[in-house]
Structure formats: structure tokens, C-alpha cells
Amino acid sequence: MGATFPSMSSSSAVPAAKPPIRDALVAAAFRLFLERGFEQTTVDDIVALAGVGRRSFFRYFPSKEDVVFPDHEGCLADMTAFLAASGPEHEPVRRVCDAARLVLRMYAENPAFSVQRYRLTRQVPGLRAYELSVVWRYERALAEYLRGRFAGRPDGTLRADVIAAAVVAAHNNALRSWLRSDGVGDAGAAVDHALAYVQMTYARPADAPALWSGPAGAEPGPGGDVVVLVSRRDAPLWRVVQELETVLDRP
């Protein structure tokens, strides 16, 4: 109700003279969407309520769906900049988790607005599809960053894609549960918990440890021969598995 509407207020340097007409369109659109539904509201209804010409709507928003996500473009730009500003000193998985937290911050900045939008996107298939494409762009940004960091590693792009998907899924799991509870409670803590699960699973030190392995003498017992693998306890698990695959001669 009394929620203020986000326009483009990203962390960009210049406020850039935000046009009041854009905010008027968002406000009018949400009023009508909540009153009579998204599909029952035409663009003409919105521009009539906002008091602007129909053509102006499409000057500010490429499509009717865009007006529901007026702040994601800026948030995506922030995330891209955040990742681009990363250095080799940052642990990659932790870095993409931090990038995901930028999205949460945007939602948490305006709980009432976010909850309203969540209810809307849940019941309008068209909006859900649009949201998927937005989420997909976030995921691609994370994956591209990880691909760069994992370049050269075996299965680097696979690892990058899987971890990006896991981060997004964990983030959305916590975010949606927060939105479903009407935005009460600590969203940041919930997302931290969810992302910790992903970090716990995937975050491994980048430097390769001294790992020694070798098949010991085979002793054909009753069930086949035996493999003995010796490894440092603090070796990254995936390295151990890699060695295991080599030893076992399996893909």
C-alpha cells in the first residue's frame, strides 16, 4: 500500500535525474494490477491513470511485463560490475555467493513492494516466465564469472554452470520462503544459511595440494581386486575423486 516504488536507484554514481513519469507509471500499474489483476489491466488503463500518453509507456518499458520488475536491470548491472571488479584473491564460490546477496539486498530494501510483486508473479504465468528470464540473466552472469575463474581446469565450464545454478537455487529458496512469510523475519540470515550450504559443498581452495595416489598391489579377493588410495587429509575432495577416476580407469 504505502510502499514506495523503486525506479532505477542502483548504486550508480549519478542519480541521473530520475524521471517522475517512470515512477508514475510503475505506481499506476501496481495499483491496477493489485486491484483487478495483471491480465485484466491494459496498457491503456495504466497510461490513463498515470496521465501520460500510451506511447510513453513503451518508451520507458519495452513490454508490459517490464513494469513489474523496474529495478532488476540496475541490479544486474551492479552484479556484473561487482564480479568484474573481483580479483584473483577472491575465492570464486564465495564471490558468487556475495554477488547473489546483492539481489537479496534489493528485495530486502523494499519488503512490501517485493511481497506484492511475489504474489503477482506467482499467479500470473506470463510474469513467472518473465521472471525466469531475469533470473536466467543473473545465473549467466555468475556462470560466466566462474567460467573465467575455472578456465583451464578439467570440466571448468561444467563446474561453473552447476555452481551458478546451485547458488541461484539456494538464494531463491531462501528468498521465496521469506517472501511467502510476507517479508517478516531476517531475510539476510536465511539467505546466508542457504548459501552456506552451497559454499560448504563447493568451495575448495584453488591451489592444488600435494596429493599422492597409486594402485597398490592387487589382491583378487572374493569380489574383485582392490584399490588403495593414499591422500592428504586436507586435499580437496574433488582432486581425490579425480585421482580415483584415473585409478579406476572410469570416465
Next chain:
Amino acid sequence: MGATFPSMSSSSAVPAAKPPIRDALVAAAFRLFLERGFEQTTVDDIVALAGVGRRSFFRYFPSKEDVVFPDHEGCLADMTAFLAASGPEHEPVRRVCDAARLVLRMYAENPAFSVQRYRLTRQVPGLRAYELSVVWRYERALAEYLRGRFAGRPDGTLRADVIAAAVVAAHNNALRSWLRSDGVGDAGAAVDHALAYVQMTYARPADAPALWSGPAGAEPGPGGDVVVLVSRRDAPLWRVVQELETVLDRP
């Protein structure tokens, strides 16, 4: 070019008298899409070429985008049935990986068609958005199954969502790389490799295998203590990994 077009040929019991008009629409649509592009082709063009009435197009396909994915609805039904037919004896993560392989099988059944469609979806934003919503439904099916299997566990829904996303990402990573190489090579092997990575990460069986492992006497060398793992050579890799995780005392 000479590719046959899939209609709904899922593994349903009855062939169910597949309507030739549907196949005609798909064939006509793809001919025109490849000739002059998706957006440059109107529904009127398609129905004119197929020789049917315009209204019939929307009887078979809810939208113009649907005609590009004529077989996904059936595949999704197959996957849902596959998961519904699962029992407690199936390891959950392995089960969703097998479910994902159903999708790959659909793509691999018709490589030429799949490659054409991939090229189309890559360059048409509207189709990409539509594909995302299709993939999302697969992912939700996997996640719902896992949520059921993980019910009661701490963070069960989180684990379910993350693993479902990881499976889909791994599957798509391998699938897209196969499609990008024009459908040559063994798609099944590529997907198996990608899914093995996910299984390796997440699969945790309930029953203990015939696998013996144990940390040998620690010998604190210059880099930390050492783990010795002994395993049958024919033991499943993920089982070995599970034991490793236990030994290493990591999540």
C-alpha cells in the same frame, strides 16, 4: 532437412491416433522458421503452408512458441510418471539423474531436429524465454520429487531445490555442448559424465555397501596427516566418494 518431426511420440501405451494435422503444422512452421526466421513468419504463413485453418493452429498449440517444442509436453509427462513410479529403494539423487536422462533421450532421438531447434532458440529471445519456462517445469518436477524424499530432513527443501538445479545445469551443459557440435559424438556419454559430477557431489546412499575403508595410522608429514582408503575396484564411484567424505569428516 530430411528430419522427421516428433509429434507426441512419448512412451504412452496407446499411439492414440496421432493427428497428421499437428505434424503438418510443425513441419510447415520449421520450414518457414529456417527459411526466413521466427519473427518474420506469421501464424497465417504457417497455416497457409500447412493448408489448414488459422484457428486450428491454436487448437494444437497454445502459442506460436509451442510449435517449436512439440515434444516437451509428452516428455514432461514421462518424467513425472517416472518419478511417481519410484520407490524408496531408489537412491534419490541417482533417480533424478536418471529422470534427466529421459530428456536427453528425447533430444538424441532426433539429432537433426534438435540441432535446428537449438540454433533457433539461441538467436530468438522469445524462444529462449519460452525454453526457460519449459526447463523450469522439468526442474520443478525433479525438485518436488526430491522434496518428498527429503521430507523431514533438516533443510530438506533447500537440498532438494539445489540438487534439482544442479542436475538440470549439468544436463544442459552437456546437452548444449553436444548441440553446439551439430549433434555429432556420444551425447549420452557426455551427459553421463556431467551427471556423475553431480552424483559424486550429492549422492548419499542410506545402505552401506560392501566397501571397506578406514583411516590408517596418521603420519603427520610436512603437509598434514594422511588418509588411506582401500576399496574394491568394482565399487561404485559415488560409494567410494561417500566413504571418503565420512573419513575426511566433511559434509
Next chain:
DNA sequence: TCGGCTGAGGGTACTGAGTGTCGCATCCTC
């Protein structure tokens, strides 16, 4: 002061996707 330039916004008309409705033909059943 004048004339032209530019850029934001308004107005109109058009294309094309998707829907509702009606009428007609065919087929199946009793």
C-alpha cells in the same frame, strides 16, 4: 530576434498474436 536544431512526449494507424463464437461436416451410437 530569427530560424533551425534537438529531444521528449503525444496521437494515429498498423501488424500480428490470441480468443470467442458460430456454422458446417464427419463420425459414432442407438
Next chain:
DNA sequence: GAGGATGCGACACTCAGTACCCTCAGCCGA
């Protein structure tokens, strides 16, 4: 063969999105 169900075509309509052109304000150099 009557009656109902189903499948298809034809027409009309709504609405999102686009192209084109208009106005008007501000701003410039001459």
C-alpha cells in the same frame, strides 16, 4: 436414419507492440 459429439474453418474482436509523424519546449549560432 436421427441425434449427439467432435473436429475444423470463417469471421470478428481485443490488445500488445511498432512505425511514423506531429507538437512544443529549450537551446543554439548568426
